[in-house]
Amino acid sequence: MLKINELKASVEEAAILKGLNLTINPGEVHxxxxxxxxxxxxxxxxxxxxxxYEVEGGSVDFNGADLLDMDATERxxxxxxxxxxxxxxxxxxxxxxxxxxxxxGKREHEGLEPIKGKAFLDMVxxxxxxxxxxxxxxxxxxxxxxxxxxxxxxxxxxxxMLEPELAILDETxxxxxxxxxxxxxxxxxxxRSPERSFLVITHYQRLLEYIVPDFVHVxxxxxxxxxxxxxxxxxxxxxxxxxxxxxxVA
Amino acid sequence: xxxxxxxxxxxxxxxxxxxxxETSGAALVSALDELLGVQAxxxxxxxxxxxxxxxRWKYTPVAAWWKDVLASEVQTVAAAGCEANPVPGLDAYxxxxxxxxxxxxxxxxxxxxxxxCMPVSQRGDAPLQSADAFxxxxxxxxxxxxxxxxxxxxxxxxxxxxxxxxPILIHHHTCGAGVFNVLRHDIALGLNASVKIVQWSTAAAxxxxxxxxxxxxxxxxxxRLHIDKVQDEEGTVRHIAFEDxxxxxxxxxxxxxxxxxxxxVRNDLAFRINGxxxxxxxxxxxxxxxxxxxxxxxxxxxxxxxxxxSENYKGILYGKSTxxxxxxxFVRPDAQQTNAYQQNANILASDMASMNAKPELxxxxxxxxxxxxxxxxxxxxxxxxxxxxxxxxxxxxKAMLVHAFIGDVLKGLAVTEVRxxxxxxxxxxxxxxxxxxxxxxxx
Ligand SMILES: Nc1ncnc2c1ncn2[C@@H]1O[C@H](COP(=O)(O)OP(=O)(O)O)[C@@H](O)[C@H]1O
Ligand SMILES: [Mg+2]
Numbered sequence: 001m002l003k004i005n006e007l008k009a010s011v012e013e014a015a016i017l018k019g020l021n022l023t024i025n026p027g028e029v030h031x032x033x034x035x036x037x038x039x040x041x042x043x044x045x046x047x048x049x050x051x052x053y054e055v056e057g058g059s060v061d062f063n064g065a066d067l068l069d070m071d072a073t074e075r076x077x078x079x080x081x082x083x084x085x086x087x088x089x090x091x092x093x094x095x096x097x098x099x100x101x102x103x104x105g106k107r108e109h110e111g112l113e114p115i116k117g118k119a120f121l122d123m124v125x126x127x128x129x130x131x132x133x134x135x136x137x138x139x140x141x142x143x144x145x146x147x148x149x150x151x152x153x154x155x156x157x158x159x160x161m162l163e164p165e166l167a168i169l170d171e172t173x174x175x176x177x178x179x180x181x182x183x184x185x186x187x188x189x190x191x192r193s194p195e196r197s198f199l200v201i202t203h204y205q206r207l208l209e210y211i212v213p214d215f216v217h218v219x220x221x222x223x224x225x226x227x228x229x230x231x232x233x234x235x236x237x238x239x240x241x242x243x244x245x246x247x248x249v250a
Numbered sequence: 251x252x253x254x255x256x257x258x259x260x261x262x263x264x265x266x267x268x269x270x271x272e273t274s275g276a277a278l279v280s281a282l283d284e285l286l287g288v289q290a291x292x293x294x295x296x297x298x299x300x301x302x303x304x305x306r307w308k309y310t311p312v313a314a315w316w317k318d319v320l321a322s323e324v325q326t327v328a329a330a331g332c333e334a335n336p337v338p339g340l341d342a343y344x345x346x347x348x349x350x351x352x353x354x355x356x357x358x359x360x361x362x363x364x365x366x367c368m369p370v371s372q373r374g375d376a377p378l379q380s381a382d383a384f385x386x387x388x389x390x391x392x393x394x395x396x397x398x399x400x401x402x403x404x405x406x407x408x409x410x411x412x413x414x415x416x417p418i419l420i421h422h423h424t425c426g427a428g429v430f431n432v433l434r435h436d437i438a439l440g441l442n443a444s445v446k447i448v449q450w451s452t453a454a455a456x457x458x459x460x461x462x463x464x465x466x467x468x469x470x471x472x473x474r475l476h477i478d479k480v481q482d483e484e485g486t487v488r489h490i491a492f493e494d495x496x497x498x499x500x501x502x503x504x505x506x507x508x509x510x511x512x513x514x515v516r517n518d519l520a521f522r523i524n525g526x527x528x529x530x531x532x533x534x535x536x537x538x539x540x541x542x543x544x545x546x547x548x549x550x551x552x553x554x555x556x557x558x559x560s561e562n563y564k565g566i567l568y569g570k571s572t573x574x575x576x577x578x579x580f581v582r583p584d585a586q587q588t589n590a591y592q593q594n595a596n597i598l599a600s601d602m603a604s605m606n607a608k609p610e611l612x613x614x615x616x617x618x619x620x621x622x623x624x625x626x627x628x629x630x631x632x633x634x635x636x637x638x639x640x641x642x643x644x645x646x647x648k649a650m651l652v653h654a655f656i657g658d659v660l661k662g663l664a665v666t667e668v669r670x671x672x673x674x675x676x677x678x679x680x681x682x683x684x685x686x687x688x689x690x691x692x693x
Contacts, residue, residue, distance in 0.1 A: 048639050052631075076641035088636035092654025101650060102640035109641070141654075142636075158640060 001026050001197050002067075002166055007058035009046045016042040018222035019058070024166065027194040031208055032201045033233060034219035035241040040201045041085055043219070044170045048082040049075045063165070076102075077109035079165035083155035083172050085201075090142040095154065096124065098142045099161055106162060127160040131187040148175030156187045167191075168199045173207035185210030205237035218244050297387075297394045306390070309574045309606040310516060310545050315488070319395065319430060319460045335419075336450045336482075340667040342419040345369060345404050349424060350431045352402055360418070364409030364443075367418065370436060373405040378436050379466050384551075386464065386492045386520060393492050393518075396464040400434035403463075408473075410440035417446040417665050422463060424452075424487050429459030431487075436466055439473035439501075446664050449479045457485030464492040469501040471525060476503075476664035479517075482510040482675055490516045499525030506663050509536040509544045510675045516545040523550070523557045523585075530559040535659040537652075537676060538603075540569030549578040552585040552615075559589075564656045565596040567603035568680070574606045581613040581620065588615060592622040597629060597655060599648070649682035 002024040009017040016039045024030050034040050046053045047060065049072035060067040067075060090098065103123075104114045115123075124138060131153040143151050152172050159167050169188070173181055188198070188211050200211055208216070208230060216232040217224045218241075226232065226244060236244070300307040300316055334356075335344070345367075346356040352369035360367050366376070386393035404420050424431045439445060451461065461483070469475045475495075483489060489512055497503055509515050521530045536544040550559045565573045575594045596605045609622045629651055637647035663669040677683070 048635075050635055071644075072635060072638035073641060073643050076639055082639050084636065084639075088632045090630075090633045090636065090651070090654065092657050093650050098637070098640070098642075098650070101637070101642045101646055105641040105643060105646065162640065 001028075001063060002199075003061040004047075005059045005061075007043075007046070007060060008056040009042060010054050010056055011042065011052060015056070016053075016222050017046065020219075020223055022217065022224060024197045024199060026165075026197055027192075028215065029192070029198045029200060029211065029213045031211075031213040031216045031230075031233065032199065032219050032224075033203065033205075033216060033236055035245075036203065038219045039222045040219055041170055042222075044082055044085075044168050044199075044201060047075075047168060048072060048080065073105065076162070076164075077106050081159050081162055081164035081167045083152075083159055083167065083169045085170040085174065087143045087146075087151040087155055089144045089146075091144050093142050094139055095142050096138045099124065099158065102158070103161060123161065127157055130160050130190060131156045132183050133157045149177065149180040152176055152184055153180065153187075156184050160187065160191060163191075163196075165195065166197045166199065168201065170201045171203060172200075173202055173204065181207065181210060205233045208233045220245060297389065297391045299391050306547065306576075309572075310543075316391075319462075319488075336421060336452055336480075337419065337448065337665075337667050337671045340417070340419060340448070340665065340671075342417040342448065342665075343367065343414075344419045344421065346421045346423065347402060347431075347433055349426065349429050350400075350402055350433055356421075360414065360416070362412070362414060364412035364440075365414060366405065366407040368405050370403045370405045370434070371401065376405065376407070378405075378434075379438065379468060381466075381494075384520075384522060385466070385494050386518060390492070390518065392462060392490045392516075393464060396432055396434055396462045396492065399430070400432045400462075400464065403433040404435040404437065406435070406437045406445070408439045408443040408445050410470075411442050412440070413444040414446070417448050419448045419450060422449070422451040422461065423454075424457045424459065424461055424483065424485070425454035427456070427458050429457060429461075429487070431459065431461045433462070434464045434466065437475070438468040438470070439475055440470045442472040443470065444474040446476045447478070448665055448668055449477060450668075451481045451483055451489060453483035453485045453487045455484045457483070457487050459487055461487050461489040461491075463490075464494065466494045467503070468496050469498060469503050471499040472501060473498065474502045477505045478663050478665050478668045479505060479507045480510060480668065480672055481508070481512050481515055483512045483515075486513045488514040488516075491518065493517075493519040493521075495519070495521045495530075497521065497523045497525060497528045497530060500527040501525060502529045502531075504531040504533070504662070504664065506659070507532075507534040507536075507546065508659070508663070508672050509534075509538070510672060511539070511679055512542060512544065514543045516547070518547045520549040521551065521559070523552050523559070524554060526554050526556045528554075528557045530557075531662075532559070532561045532563075533659045533662045534563040535565070535656040536563075536573060537566045537656075537680070538568065538571035538573060539679065540571065542569075542571045543573075544571075545574035545576075547574075547576045547578075550580070550590065552579070552581045552588045552590060554584060555586045555588070557585065557588055559591070561590075561592040561594075562659060562662075563594045564659050565594075565605060566599055566652055566655065567596065567605055568599045570600070570602040572604050572606075575624075576608045576610065577622070578610045579612070579620065579622070581611075581615050581618050583614045586615050586617045588618040588620070590618070590620045592620075594622075594624045595655070596626045597652075598626065599629065645681070646683075649677075649680070652680075652682075 004022040007020040218226040300312045343360045344358045346353040381387040387397035538544045581588045
């Protein structure tokens with residue numbers, strides 16, 4: 001599904017990703033862990049097509065297509081989704097209209113008519129239940145005045161609405177209390193399927209108790225320095241990131 | 251100089267001397283006088299010709315064409331090609347003016363107790379309000395032109411306590427070449443009277459020339475006047491509009507100015523708040539496209555205590571367009587407890603667009619609340635990326651932000667059908683297809 005080969009990227013002249021390799025097959029859940037500033041969000045942004053990030057080298061294949069050749073809209077319509085570490089507030093645009101524009105964008109890409117009002121509202125209702133999103137939040141401006149937890153639930157709600165093939169979750173656990181963490185994780189788990197893959201970015205092992213990964217990768221200084229099964233996350237939790245860093249130097 | 255007049259409100263009359271030397275239009279003026287059979291009771295010479303050295307015209311170049319206006323052929327074309335009703339579904343009384351001539355067949359005047367509503371030409375002996383020392387005719391050359399040449403317009407008197415049951419739609423249409431479309435609307439509302447007016451300007455694709463509209467309104471104690479003013483003119487007509495508004499005690503006046511389309515547009519609003527407890531509201535949205543020019547000048551003159559004014563102008567500038575905003579707020583020494591708010595926010599949607607924005611607050615009273623804000627920026631790139639990462643196209647994402655940005659101004663329009671039609675026309679002009687959907691939900 002996704003094949004990243006020797007990806008190098010910079011922002012404002014600073015090299016952040018320094019030759020990153022990663023392959024994700026359909027149905028797999030991969031976790032990327034790493035210390036703050038190691039480039040996790042940069043990877044997510046580069047994959048989602050944020051233009052401020054300059055790709056300096058390497059390639060990314062997404063279902064046989066050159067991902068780096070598409071703009072952000074095209075990537076989303078091709079089935080890529082990014083749950084933001086810091087969801088953006090858009091005053092004056094209601095959550096529901098925002099989602100309708102998103103759903104219709106995808107439908108246009110698939111050659112379908114815009115969705116009918118009733119069908120759309122039914123879909124919203126169903127998907128909102130998945131993450132127990134308060135009904136009132138649907139009519140409020142996108143993320144405006146939402147609590148940290150509400151913003152993260154809204155991200156997962158949007159993911160459920162768009163049914164991506166590959167979802168990248170960037171620190172979806174940050175700022176969540178234990179109940180919210182469970183709700184969000186249940187929402188994600190409900191969407192797991194043999195066709196859908198996840199890239200779960202997190203700083204802490206805690207999330208991976210709820211969303212159990214098939215593979216864990218450790219990102220340090222723009223490169224994946226170690227990969228393993230879910231037990232690698234436990235080892236990291238126990239020994240800390242310094243252990244890996246020392247390990248690399250040694 | 252007239253000593254009785256406070257210096258405070260002196261508009262650029264003082265500049266008349268040096269600027270008047272630029273005038274070479276006298277011969278043209280007399281030719282036009284003859285053509286129109288006008289008695290020259292408004293002396294244009296006393297007013298400075300618009301020039302960039304005159305503050306009010308600093309960002310609004312007219313040197314290349316102001317004389318053309320005087321050389322116009324005055325046409326009185328009947329309703330040829332005029333849109334039947336520019337606002338679908340609007341249930342309103344109508345006065346249609348085509349190239350400055352009243353089109354009776356296309357109009358529908360109210361028959362309503364306590365309401366005198368007719369074209370100026372049919373008012374009989376009823377007197378027009380005259381300009382005074384503070385009227386725009388005294389300080390602005392184009393307004394002077396209006397004062398000298400306008401012969402037609404709406405004549406409206408609403409008696410004490412009368413609330414007109416439907417809005418009055420004034421439709422100005424311009425067509426043909428070299429047109430000089432001059433109108434003056436004369437409105438007076440009695441005690442607690444209330445009326446909504448829609449001023450809608452259109453022009454045909456081949457139209458060129460000038461549109462010059464002056465609206466003078468005297469709003470009595472407790473009266474309410476709401477004006478939705480929409481400019482959607484094709485062709486190359488230059489549109490200049492003045493509002494000369496005098497507010498009595500506890501009156502409320504709102505003017506919402508939406509410029510959908512227009513090669514060259516200048517709006518000049520002046521509110522004089524003469525009675526305590528009055529409220530003035532001035533909102534506007536302008537979205538000039540390639541090559542278009544839109545200028546909004548406003549003056550709110552707080553002369554008495556305990557009044558409020560609120561002003562909100564939003565601009566989004568596309569292509570190689572230019573915008574001007576100048577917002578004057580005067581709070582005179584007597585006007586204690588004034589609460590005046592002014593906001594002007596602009597988005598440059600293109601690298602080639604430019605915006606000249608200038609708030610001017612002159613506050614001579616000490617116990618007042620006045621705030622103003624003025625911004626010129628770009629689309630929020632975080633919001634655009636966020637929307638695109640959900641599969642929304644770049645243009646659709648921008649359209650969404652545009653709607654959010656000017657939504658408060660559009661919601662302020664007094665007549666719902668006007669808002670819907672404005673949204674429709676904006677979407678059409680800019681090629682936004684997500685818009686109409688969005689809007690119905692909000693309603
Ligand atoms: N937009 C940006 N402008 C400048 N520097 C950035 C930007 N985004 C990220 N960086 C820098 O890139 C590095 C990696 O950041 P990031 O990818 O956010 O790390 P992580 O998500 O792993 O904490 C950091 O040193 C950060 O300061
Ligand atoms: Mg991060």
